[in-house]
Amino acid sequence: MFLEVKGLTKRFGGLLAVNQLDLTVNKGEIAGLIGPNGAGKTTTFNLITSVLQPTKGRVIFNGEDITYEKSHAIARKGIARTFQLNPLFGDFDVLQNVSTAFYISDTSNLFDMYFNTNKHRRNQKMIMEKSHEIIKMLGLEQVKNVLARNLPHGHQKMLGIARALAAEPQLLLLDEPIAGMNPDEVEAILKAINKIHEQGITVLVIEHNMMMMDICNRVIVMNFGQKIAEGTPQEIRDNEEVQSAYLGGV
C-alpha cells in the first residue's frame, strides 16, 4: 500500500472535523477527494502532512508510520502539497520560489558557499537546471523573473504546483488547484496534472469541479468527516448518497 490512512480522527472542540476516516491511495494513480464544503477534506490533507496533529488514527506511507513526523520530514519522505489559499514566497521571483526547495538537498556546506568551490558551482548549476525543467514543464517560462506576489491568479496556482514538484515528491497533494479559474487556466492545470502523472508521480487532488473528476482514476467522497462513497468517476456520479450530500437532500 502506498498511502494508507486508518481510522483518522480530528476533533476541534465539539466538532468532529474528520471522523474515523479510512483512505488509501495506490501508486501511480490520480485519486480525487471530493465533498461539500466543511466535509473535512483540507483537514485530512493537514493531518497527512502534519500541519495538524490527529486526535486518533494512523497515516502510513510506503509502509512507514508518519503520523507524528514533522511536516518537513514528511516532505522529505516524498509527500509534497499545495495549499487552498496558495501562500507563496511572495518576495521571491518564480525561479527562486522553485529553486528554494532544491537548496535543502544541496550537499555543499558553508565552507563550499564561502569559497565558491567547484562542488558548490556544480550543485548550483544542477539546481538551476532542475528548476528550469519544472518551470518549462508547467509553462511558467515567460514569467520566471516576476515576483510571485505580482503574478496573476492562474500563474500563482501553477507556481504553487511547481514549488511542490521541486520537493521531488512521490505523492503530490493538490488542494483545489482549479478553484476560481477561467476555462483556459483550468485546461492548463489539467494538462499539467496529466504531465506530472506521466512522470510517475501519484496525485491526490481535492476538487469540486466535475472537469477535474474526469481525469481521476478513482474518486473518494467525504461528508461530515466520513467517507461516504468510493469508486470510478461514473459510479460516483450515479451514487444517490453522493447526490443527496451535494444537493443537501435527506
Place this chain on the structure above:
Amino acid sequence: MKRMSAEHQNSINKSKEKIAKPVLLAVLIAFFALFPLFVRSPYYLHILSLTFIYTVAAVSLRTITISGQFPLAHGAFMGIGAYLSALMAKFWGWLPLLCIPLSALATAVIGMLVGFLFSRLRSLHYAVGSLFFGIGVIYIIYAFPCTGGYTGMMGIPRLFQTADKMTYYYFFLVLALISIVALYRFEFSHIGTILKAIAQSHLVASSVGINEAWYRILVNGVGCFFVGLIGAGYAHYNMAMSPTAFNFMATLWLCMYVLIGGINSFAGPIIGTFFLFLLPEFVRDLQEYSPYFSALLLLIVIFFMPRGLVSLPALLKSYFLKRGEGERISNVSGS
C-alpha cells in the same frame, strides 16, 4: 523601438551600478584605513573604534532578523561574549587573542541553545521570550562575585601590550570588515535564501522540506557568534565594564541602529550605526540640547523614511524625477 531603448538604458544603469558600488566601497575602506594617518586625535579614533564594534553588533542582529524573528536579547549576547572572554583572560590567564574566538564560539553555542528553546515561538512571543532571556543574563552577571556584580569588572587584560588607540582602531577595523563580509556571504548564500523563505511563510517552507527550527537555531548561532566576537574585543579594549553596558537599553539601541538604517537592506545597520554614533559629534556645540536634537532627527527619519536611511537616495531620486516631470508638463502647457 522605444522599449528597446528603455531596455538599453536599463542595462546601462545596471552596469553603472555594477561599477559604482565597488568603487564606493573601495573609497570608504581606503578612507577609514587612512583616517588615523591624518587625524591623530585619540578621541576620534576611540569614537570610530566603538562605531566599528557596534556596527558588527547591529549587522549580526539584522542577520538573525532575516529569518522573520526579531530577538530582543542581542545586547545580552554581546555581554555574554564580553564577560566570558574577560573572565577567561583574567582568572585563567589566557591570551586575550585566544579568549576572543573561544568566547565567540561559546556565545554561538549559548545562542543556539536559546534558539532551540524558543524555536516554537514566533513573532511577538519570540521577541518577548528573548527579552526575558536578556534580562535574565544581566541578573546572572550580577549574581556571581567574580564578575564584580553591580560595580562592574575591572582589570581585564589588555588586548595588545600598547595603549595606543591607533593599534586598536586598526584591529577593530579589520575585525569589523571580516565580520561584515562573512555575514554578507552568509545572507546571500543558500542558507540566507532559505531563511528568507521561512520569514515569508513557515508553512510553505516546511511543506517543501525546510526544517524551520534547525535553520532558525543556525542563524541564532551565526548572529551570536559575531556579536560575541565583537563583545569580547570590546571587553579587552575597554578593560573595565559593567552589566549596564549590555542591558535592555543596549539591546534597544542596537534595534534602533538597525531600524533607522533600514532593516530590509544589508547596508542598513551599518549606515544606522554610523549615523547615530557620529551624529552627537556634529552637534556637540549644542551639547545640552543634543538628546532633543537626536530625538527630533530620529522622528524625521521614521516619519519620512520608514524603510530607513538606506532608502534616502532612492527617495531623493524619485522626488527630483517627479519634479522634473512636472516642469516638463508645465513647459508644454506654457508653449
